[in-house]
Amino acid sequence: MPAPRDTAVIVRAARLYYEQGRSQTEVAHDLGLSRSNVSRILTQARERGIVEIAIHDPEAPPQREPALEAALRAAFSLREAHVVSAPRASAMDTVAREGAAVITARAATVRSIGVSWGQTVQNVVAELDALRPRPTPQVLPLVGGHSSLDQFDSGESVLRVLASRLGARPQTLYAPAVLESATTVATLRSESSIGKVLTAAAQVELAIVGIGSMGMHSSPHILSLMGLSEAERAAFEAQQPVGDVCGRFVDADGVPLGAPTDQRVLAVTFSELLRIPEVLGVAAGAEKAPGVLGVLRSGVIDTAVFDIDLAREVLDRA
Incomplete structure (x- = not known):
């Protein structure tokens, strides 16, 4: 030797x-x-330390970042902040696993859960194990449906998959989330079958929502579905939108925007979201920081689950 x-x-x-x-x-x-x-x-x-062996368990829980969590809670008056990272997982996968863990912890203590749309929400729901809490919570849609925004590859909606994992039967909303006519939205809301579901959704104890940022992911698609005229698009852009939640846009200060976009969405209203006991907001990717910051400033989010890079970027911008 x-x-x-x-x-x-x-x-x-x-x-x-x-x-x-x-x-x-x-x-x-x-x-x-x-x-x-x-x-x-x-x-x-x-x-002799020439070789070091590290074992990265892909099934291990994501690592939490207490300092960043405390900074987010202080900056935005959050009830809880979960900032996570995992050396061998993407930001989306890490947030999805932590978001599923939060829902698992809440499932046995809430009587009703509402869910919105978006890729991050979909990934969170996909990470959930079959829970079967007792009593079984009601599961409701916070927004109308749209196949390009709230469906898995299998064709199942986020709402139905969430309900299945909880052993529940979802209340469905057979109407599109985004429409080209404010009049049509008002008419649909007046229909008893639709109005009843939206009223119940506004009273859930836990809401699971994604957070959008202007110009990326689902936000441009939401706008395209509204069929805004040139004048309406100019009026919208003049309000300087930065992000959205449940199809409702906000500016950089967190102020919810009004017409023309707010009247084209079939969903719980912003004021209704603010009254829900706990709104769980999930987002991944530092590029979403402008929209996430605006939504956080609105005060609508009670519990946030972000990856470490997004959390850092949000705090730097704040």
Whole structure:
């Protein structure tokens, strides 16, 4: 076995074995050593700190960031903030797992849960295990439906998948979330079958919502579905929107925007969201920081689940 001074031999053996994936027999042949000597060299490499072995469990819970969580709670008067990271997972996957953990913790204590749309909400719901809480909570839509915004590849809606994981039967809203006519929205809301569901949705104990940011992901699609005229689009942009929640846009100060967009959405209103006991907002990706910051300033979010990069960017901008 080489003496402690033969560091170059140890490093060479370690690189062949750990970096290049060579077997101990192959390393022994390359270095002109016996296989038993190579085994002892690799042991010495670990003992001397030349090689460090780290195990990353993909099933382990995401790591929390207490300092960033405290800063978010203080800056935006949040009840809870969950800032998470995982070395081998994407921001979206990490947020989805933590969001599912929060819902799991709440499921047995709330009587009703409302859910909105969006890719992050969809991923959170997909991470949920079958829970079967007792009593079983009601599951309601916070917004109308749209296949491009709230469906899994299987064709199942976020609402139905969430209800299935909770062992519940969802109350459905058979109407589109976004329309081209404010008059049509008003007419649909006056229909008893639709108005009844939206009234119940406004009274849920827990709302699960995604947070949009202007110009990315679902936000441009929401606008395109509204069919705004050039004048309406100009009026909307003059309000300087930055983000949205449940199809309701806000400016950088968190002020909800009015016409023309607010009247084209079939969903719980902003004031109704503010009265829900707990609104869980989930978002992933530092690029969403402008919209997330605006929505946080509105005061509509009680509990936030963000990845570490998004949390840092939001706090830097704030």
